[in-house]
Amino acid sequence: MALTPISITSIPGFSFGHYTDLDAATGCTAIVAREGATGGVDVRGAAPASRETDLLRPENTVEQVHAVILSGGSAYGLEAASGAARELEEHGIGLDVGVGRVPIVCSSCLFDLGLGRSDVRPSSASGILAVRDALSRSASDPLAEGSVGAGTGATVGKLAGPERSMKAGLGARAFQLGELQMGAVSAVNAVGNVVDPATLAPIAGMRAASDSMEVLDMEEAMISMASQMTMPLDRTNTTISCIVTNATLSKAQATKIAQMAADAYAHTIRPTHTSNDGDTIYVLASGALDAAASAAYPIDLMGLVATRALEAAICAGCTTAEGLFGLPSYQDTVA
Template sequence: MSDSLEPISITDVEGFSFGHWTNREAATGCTVIVAPHGAAAGVDVRGGAPASRETDLLRPENTVEQVHAVCLSGGSAFGLEAASGVARELESRGIGLDVGPTRVPIVCSSCLFDLAFGDAFVRPDVEAGAAATRLALDGNATGLAEGTVGAGTGATIGKLLGMDRAMKGGLGARAFSLGALKVGAISAVNACGNVVDPITLEPVAGARVSADGTQIVDLEEGMLDAGAGLTMPLDRTNTTISCIVTNARLTKAQATKVAQMAADAYAHVIRPTHTTNDGDTIYVLASGGDDAPACPLDLLGLVATRALEAALVAGCREAEGICGLPAARDL
């Protein structure tokens, strides 16, 4: 195994296909990660009010062993409807758990809150999920678009001081190889806090000093200065949702552990993170079979953390400003 990480496209991770559905006018969308041949899966849910589907199936004591897709979506709880479209499209292609008369695709889903940003009454629906799935399976993409696309279309960050001083978040997708091991991460960054570069610790995007300003406030120091007078607006309207993909072979319990380890990326990049206003979820999908590259679990967790850090930063750096909010590239 090589001793250094090499950047690769997330589409180079075997066993997975990816697709977006985007509505920029309404500032919402969804992103689908399909495992046509199934993948072992785990999840780490740290949010206080997550909007999710089929996460209980990923508990190690439950009997379903393979997941066929993860749908990351805007629309808050309404966006869970998109996962039904993913399931219908997969069933039409014979992808899913064989139950006799048909195949039942196992589709996990998590949603972020974007209703207060664009059009609150346009959400990813059944057809949106099906369209993203068709693109994933038929698009023959050599890369995956990042920024203001898919689940990141309505993502915003730095909202602790109010939406008028926030900035545009987005969707990032980054991956690395370590010898034969491949690990990628997709993240829709819709955090209450700021996003910083984990290497330089410089701010990438976040709460601005004023609504027309370009300087980013240090939110953690601001919270300390506020002390007992601190208020937390925009309750339950923030969620960063992510999916790790790897060609390693994992059990459900191991995949869950990798998801827990990868959550460190949130703490490294988002300041503050895991607040009472954030509903954070990370999935892990592992496509590897008997010939999968061998890798110590702790090493895999480290690579997953690095990939997710890069995806979180990319989601903000690649975003374009819409609906009156600037993005990092605009400043």
């Protein structure tokens, strides 16, 4: 049985859409589960901006999530989830509470206020447009990557300040193993560098100088700076991700997969899970692959496939990003 790349939009039960504001260098991305999906979450970073993560704890009673909104705008960007909820309600999507439907919308935000315009952030209207984009697309439509959606203002490699960082963005990758499908969407806005997990070669990160394209080893730089090290842009980084699968999972199983998939951050981001990152991973399971068929794939195997998908998505978030506001990207190194 081989691990085969597939389009993330081909995984049944999910729709994907973006709202992008290139002028302000911000945006948001909607992952919509029209019929609901079982959700789990893992938060490793020390500075998260999030909504409805407690609801995903296995002991809590709401079982189905209808959307995850990944957004720029720091804590202001959480407003996009409110707009997303209203738009989902307009389409009759949500938890039936007898007198209406309440869409369950989880959200996490990254800090992109240092690029573009700090006074323009994703709003309720942005969330509405991202959901509309998702609901208007078919499974054959590819999901745009790079400097789009939640990745529009994303950057990496910020130990020496923003002037020596590089542009990153949003990546989406998916794999199939037998009947199991697993995909990941990631908006990469880490304080650390992003490396190829197979070779450890740098993809994007802290440059030797503002006019250089040489990417330095940030971990070694941190050690050499030792007690003189200061962290500019405190608490202004975060890599936020959503894993989607066709499997049938419980909330506890989805949470375990999210925990295992956090290894993808350690494999690709150096350093990761710092006090200045709000790293968060959601898992949504549509159940299109029934419980009996899903049971053929152990949770540890699912976690491994999820990790592979997230590794690929994080790397793609950097390799597909275009430079913005004078900040170079990986594409400038291979031009």
